[in-house]
Amino acid sequence: MQRRHRKLIEIAPSPSLSVRLREEIIDAAVRVAKAAGYHSLGTIEFLLDEESQGDFVFIEANARLQVEHTATEEVHGVDLVQAQLRIAGGATLAELGVNHALVARGYAIQARVNLERMEPDGNVRPAGGMLTLYEPPAGPGVRVDGYGYAGYATNANFDSLLAKVVVHSSSEDFRDAVKRCERALAEFEIGGVETNLPFLRNVVAHGDFSQGLVYTRWLATTSQSSRRSMTRPPTLPRGATARRVPTSICVTPWPRWSSIAKGRALGPAAPRPRPRSPARPTLSRWARRCRAP
Numbered sequence: 001m002q003r004r005h006r007k008l009i010e011i012a013p014s015p016s017l018s019v020r021l022r023e024e025i026i027d028a029a030v031r032v033a034k035a036a037g038y039h040s041l042g043t044i045e046f047l048l049d050e051e052s053q054g055d056f057v058f059i060e061a062n063a064r065l066q067v068e069h070t071a072t073e074e075v076h077g078v079d080l081v082q083a084q085l086r087i088a089g090g091a092t093l094a095e096l097g098v099n100h101a102l103v104a105r106g107y108a109i110q111a112r113v114n115l116e117r118m119e120p121d122g123n124v125r126p127a128g129g130m131l132t133l134y135e136p137p138a139g140p141g142v143r144v145d146g147y148g149y150a151g152y153a154t155n156a157n158f159d160s161l162l163a164k165v166v167v168h169s170s171s172e173d174f175r176d177a178v179k180r181c182e183r184a185l186a187e188f189e190i191g192g193v194e195t196n197l198p199f200l201r202n203v204v205a206h207g208d209f210s211q212g213l214v215y216t217r218w219l220a221t222t223s224q225s226s227r228r229s230m231t232r233p234p235t236l237p238r239g240a241t242a243r244r245v246p247t248s249i250c251v252t253p254w255p256r257w258s259s260i261a262k263g264r265a266l267g268p269a270a271p272r273p274r275p276r277s278p279a280r281p282t283l284s285r286w287a288r289r290c291r292a293p
Contacts, residue, residue, distance in 0.1 A: 001203070001214050001215070001216065001218055001219065002216050002217070002219070003124075003219045003220075004124075004220075007067070007068065007112065008111070008112055008196075008200070008203075008219075009109065009110065009111050009112070009200070009203065009204070009214075010068035010071050010109070010110045011071065011107065011108070011109050011110075012068075012071035012072050012074070012075050012104070012107070012108045013075065013104050013107070014212075015107065015174040015212035016212045016213070016215075017048075021048075021054050021056075024054075024056075025046055025048075025056060028046065028056075028058070029044040029046075032044050032058065032061060033061075036061070038061075038063065039087070040063065040084060040087055040088060041064075041065060041080055041083060041084040041087065042061060042062060042063045042064065042065075043061070043062040043064070043065065043066045043069075044058075044060075044061045044062075045058075045059040045060050045061070045062075046058055046059060047059050047216075050215065065080055065081065065084065067110075067112070067161075067164065068110055069081075070108075070110055070143065070145060070164060070166045071108040071109065071110045071166060072108075074108035074143070074166060074167075074168035075104040075105055075106060075107065075108045075168065076102055076104060076105070077105065078096075078098060078102075083096050083098065105170050106168060106169045106170035106171050106172065106176075106177065107168070107169055107171075107174050107176075107177040108166060108167065108168040108169075108177065109166070109167050109177050109178070109180075109181045109204075110164055110165070110166045111164070111165045111166075111181065111185060111200045111204070112161055112163075112164055112196075112200075113146065113161070113162050113163040113164070113165060113188065113190070113195055113196065113197060113200070114160045114161055114162065114195060114196045115127045115128050115154055115160040115162055115193055115194065115195055116160060116194065116195065116196050117194045118196065118198075118199055124196075126156070126160055127160070127193055127194040127195070128154040128155075128156050128160075128193060129153070129154060129192055129193040130151065130152065130153045130154070130192050130193070131148050131149065131150055131151065131152045131153075131154070131190065131191065131192045131193055132150055132151075132191040132192030133150055133189055133190060133191030133192065134148035134149050134150060134152065134189070134190055134191075135187075135188070135189040135190075136148075136163060136165075136188055137165065137183070137184040137185075137187035137188050139184075141167055141168045141169055141180055142165075142166075142167050142180065142184045143165075143166040143167070143168070144163055144164065144165055144166070144184075144188075145163065145164045145166065146162055146163025146164060147162070147163070148162060148163065148190070150192075154193065162190075162195065163188075165181070165184050165185060165188060165200075167180040167181045167184050168180075174210070174212055175210050178204060178209065178210045181204050182201070182204050182205060185197060185200055185201045185204060186201060203219075
């Protein structure tokens with residue numbers, strides 16, 4: 001799914017593709033690679049015309065891995081970065097334990113967490129600053145590729161992508177992967193800077209997303225009222241509570257902040273007092289101790 005020609009969420013494999021159509025696209029990609037004499041990992045992209053019930057056209061080929069390669073890694077269980085390096089060193093697919101009958105296991109979803117400020121009308125502005133909190137989610141089937149820590153100052157000269165939240169579910173039901181993605185995004189805590197986390201949470205919680213009805217221009221064709229609602233704080237998953245930190249809304253699993261459930265508001269966590277180190281003996285005290293009786 002894209003916004004203004006920039007990818008935000010990637011899914012592997014597509015829950016809306018039939019097995020026959022997926023095989024046709026894969027075969028076409030292999031033919032392109034063979035015709036070019038390409039013998040490494042790469043990305044070959046096609047555009048599918050949904051209204052024609054199966055017509056797709058070639059867009060481009062990139063002789064490299066792309067940002068969304070993590071979703072492919074999760075469903076196939078292959079470290080693509082390592083595989084690319086070993087193939088460049090002369091290894092074969094058989095030596096890597098990869099065969100042509102590789103089957104995807106369940107579904108994977110990748111959500112890109114960007115530094116940005118979203119206006120009430122849906123327009124996006126770049127953001128940045130110093131992180132006061134950075135706590136990525138964790139747990140089975142949750143992976144975060146990113147970089148951040150409290151006190152980290154972002155650089156406007158680089159891309160605004162801060163982290164990639166990747167979830168995987170081996171279930172054949174795509175909704176199980178969506179639920180895991182909702183939980184992971186809800187548990188991601190970032191403070192001090194504005195991000196698109198609230199936007200991502202609302203998109204993943206949308207009914208069209210869990211039903212596999214989203215597509216490349218889904219955001220552009222969604223009604224303006226729906227886009228405006230995506231800028232609001234998301235509805236929390238069951239069993240989660242929220243606390244405010246500077247310029248962000250953070251969600252933590254129940255019952256870590258049980259006081260919120262009782263209706264007491266919490267501000268930013270107060271800094272813990274630094275433990276005092278024991279007083280060091282001065283030279284005169286040491287001299288008195290060592291003085292002969």
